[in-house]
Amino acid sequence: MDYIRLSKEISYALRHAPWKYELELDAEGFVPVEQLLSAINESGKYDRAMIADDIRHIIEISDKQRFEISDDKIRALYGHTIPMRIQKVAAMPPPVLYHGTTHKALPLILAKGLLPMSRQYVHLSADTETAEIVGKRRAPHPVILKINTAAAMQEGAVFYIGNEKVWLCDSVAPQFIEVKDEIWHLL
Ligand code: HQG
Numbered sequence: 001m002d003y004i005r006l007s008k009e010i011s012y013a014l015r016h017a018p019w020k021y022e023l024e025l026d027a028e029g030f031v032p033v034e035q036l037l038s039a040i041n042e043s044g045k046y047d048r049a050m051i052a053d054d055i056r057h058i059i060e061i062s063d064k065q066r067f068e069i070s071d072d073k074i075r076a077l078y079g080h081t082i083p084m085r086i087q088k089v090a091a092m093p094p095p096v097l098y099h100g101t102t103h104k105a106l107p108l109i110l111a112k113g114l115l116p117m118s119r120q121y122v123h124l125s126a127d128t129e130t131a132e133i134v135g136k137r138r139a140p141h142p143v144i145l146k147i148n149t150a151a152a153m154q155e156g157a158v159f160y161i162g163n164e165k166v167w168l169c170d171s172v173a174p175q176f177i178e179v180k181d182e183i184w185h186l187l
Helices: 003-016 033-042 052-061 106-113 128-136 149-154
Strands: 067-070 075-077 094-103 122-125 143-147 159-161 166-169 175-184
Touching: 003 033, 003 052, 003 075, 033 052, 033 075, 052 067, 094 122, 094 128, 094 149, 106 175, 122 128, 128 143, 143 149
Parallel strands: none
Antiparallel strands: 067 075, 094 143, 122 166, 143 175, 159 166
């Protein structure tokens, strides 16, 4: 069974294009697991019908906590690009968070701040290891930025929990961003 393919399809359905699966997300991004399964199974693209245990298995084996199941409903915890803004719970972040990005994006980020770009929220990492993994999706030698959340909150910024390693916010102004270091040891 190709669980990576299934996981990517669930991300696509819950973060980016629920309408292609005739799914309607609730305010927090949940849909009934059974509705998601019927929509996925309709295409007949997997070698057998997917069941709720397959989704639970994906959640269990994944290195990232992308989805959450609660009361027979499932949602993506972060990453949304759909027009309807998913409601997140505001929370107190650690005083410093991190963001892994490319050298190419750095001048723009330092000038304009971190923006959500195509997503609903800016995604921040709880630790440098996670930020490095995020940055390496785009560049072999990413830049790690340090975000002074305490100072940003004093100026009115609001942070939301994605999962235990991913924090979300609307934007981060340049004065709260510092280049942590570059990963020269990997060069
Ligand atoms: C950059 C994955 C120019 C930003 C990851 C990033 C994460 C700017 C890119 C989650 C900018 C957006 C999200 C500005 C920000 N000018 N570039 N002003 N502000 N950027 O993919 O944080 O595996 O939307 O630095 O692990 O890379 O899918 O955000 O490079 O948790 O579960 O614009 O997606 O999770 O890229 O990644 P993204 P991200 P999954």
